[in-house]
Amino acid sequence: MSSVRERLLSTLASQLGNPHGVLGKGVALLLNRGNKTAIASAVDAAAVPSGGNVADIGFGGGAGLPLLLERVGADGVVHGVEISADMLARARSGHTRDIGSGRLRLAEGSLTALPLTDDSLDAAITVNTVYFVPDLAAACTELARVVRPGGRLVIGIGDPDAMAKLPFTSYGFTLRPVPDVIATLEHAGCTVEHQRLSTRPIPHHLLVATPR
């Protein structure tokens, strides 16, 4: 029989992997606050062009969406892709004007099956998401498919050693060594630059990939 502590940790881990319901509302706020710097740094690293076509995949509480909208400007398009219906609903209600103008397009989808056409993006970010994807190679291949050659694809992850010390990550997170993620991106046809962020309490890594 699982203890109350185990059930709480398992619930938290499952909410982080797919925020939903009443708890999901609080998780969205926590994600936006806790991951603000990592998300903003990923947006910077993505070198988003004005007028560009870009995406935040697994946007969670949605902190990356306004940052990307600002960067692409009036003539660009931001795609927000999520597996969580509740995070999509939250983003829909917070961005009615941008959705109405066509600047923001929200869609249900997964890192391993993106609702985007080949080479359609100038840049994509996905931050704190790949822990929830069992098949990283499939996700990297899919990301490299939708970002055009020469574009930027930024994967942000918490430092795996620091993440392993968090009590909830043993409940379903897949924590991969950074060199493994780099090798998987390279195998998917990208050149990769590794940036380190001294975010607290968890340092992050940005893997800035350019499809060839």
Ligand SMILES: C[S@@+](CC[C@H](N)C(=O)[O-])C[C@H]1O[C@@H](n2cnc3c(N)ncnc32)[C@H](O)[C@@H]1O
């Ligand atoms: C820990 S949250 C991170 C949210 C946000 N990117 C951030 O850094 O605050 C993980 C998000 O990834 C989404 N997610 C999980 N698996 C996914 C998948 N296979 N494809 C797309 N999104 C996924 C979850 O629904 C959740 O909103």
